[in-house]
Amino acid sequence: MMRRSPFRTAGRAGLLALALGAPAVGVVPAAALAADPAPRPSLELDQEATKEATWSSIRPDLFPGKSIAEAGAIVQLDAPGRAEDAALVPITIQLAVPAGDPRTLKAVTLVVDENPAPMAGRFTLAEGTRNFALSLRVRVNSYSFVRAVAETGDGALLMTKAYVKAAGGCSAPATKDTADSIAHVGEMRFRSFAATGRPEAQVQIRHPNFSGLQIDQETRGYTPAWFVREVEVKQGEKLIFAMEGGISISEDPTFRFSYTPSSDQVSVRAEDTEGKVFTRTFPGGGS
Template identity: 45%
Template sequence: MKMKSALALLVAGLLMLVLPAVHAASEDGSDSVIWGKVKTALVGERTVIDDEAGTVVELEAPVRAEDAAVVPIAIHTRQLPGGVHVTRLHLVIDENPSPIGGTFTFAPLAGRADIETRVRIEAYSWVRALAETSDGKVYMARRFVKASGGCSAPAGKDREEALARMGKLKLRVEDDAVAGQPSAVQLMISHPNSSGLAMDQLTRLFVPPHFVRRVDVTYAGKPVMSADVDFSISENPNFRFYFVPEGPGELKAEIVDSQDLHFESSVAIKPEMRGS
């Protein structure tokens, strides 16, 4: 009996400790049912560490989206002591029709597990960046973004022109590549990246979905970064990331879309040697 009440007291005490934190998290609406499901799908039962201080992962997103169909997002990561680093990033937009916008996997050649892209946001939503580290932990940065209707903007605004240009890629290294240093790369893919349109009762129109689903970037034949993405990424998907050139080689991007169309582009890199 005594034991039991002591236990109860302990439990109550623990609850007191835990409750304020739980309360704070649900008060800002970030503990949604959708998020619970997405979390389990992405990282199973692992604890997600809310990285408010940005120790491992930081998410840049506007408070209010200017154009909900083109919301710039940047995810920055840091290494932890002991060589622990980020191997994978997940981008989640809770309120989108398909909340998991992308999963980005970084090989050692990436040098830095950072990604910038642009997304569509359908409704006022939490946007999250989940970072999986090499020691098996999961960190999360999140921002609330006020946006609406991003997914329903007609692809291309000028559809014929968008379709005529589909599959054109632009791949460029932003500055002169330096051997052994992470260099920023921009990859632009001309593609409607459309969620499609279910049979519309009003107009009887039907537009099938058509979006980029896979991006693989290699350097001299070795993996740098790969991405599994969907139509939460804006029309004309745009990615900025890093790679570390060691010697001369070819930087190559290969794209596969939801209709199994393949596109690729490559650029020859001759890094400068510096500091030797």
């Protein structure tokens, strides 16, 4: 059984709003009228700066006692500046240790600062990993920094971030029929893209991944949280990646990742918050 990590679910106090004062009424010197107005940061830059306060408040809970350095080129994060759908925000993390650097990568944690449970998922990698790519879809509840924090083999943390404009992703209703989703819960698909010259594969797990913040359209009450909390993907006996996830992962969790086909089968194990365990094995080339 994989280790479970706590996910912050408590609400947080709202941020202070910025107040803009009106100019006083009176005589203005001609020199002041002629002078160019002092430059002011844009409202969007103000919002980004303010939202850094959230990171300061949640960081001690997510990475207690740890220092975090800038990742540089080792961690690359691709996220839309403005999401088309806040409940299905595409995220890609590229990890690459440069030649000559002896370090390896142990894990990467994806954080959405402003979500009710900021830690979207922690992804443990195979021992000795130096290069890995991972794509998935997440919910973003309000304008937020999204962060990828990689952990090296020696325990150091390296972070990069992107600012995503989206709202309402955690409370957005499911895009698929709930009864149908439940009827097919746990079904899996695996696809390899090696035949197209891309050394990647994709795993999809059918699951509504309820966040606990969505309104049931019939009862008008909140739908209880029910989501996939653990995923493990192996190639033969070797781990490709394992995930400990929370409510920020979108419905029907889908992961695209670095993959080299072989004769070894690919096995997928998932467990949700109700304790249901789903397993499936696929041929090495996909099916």
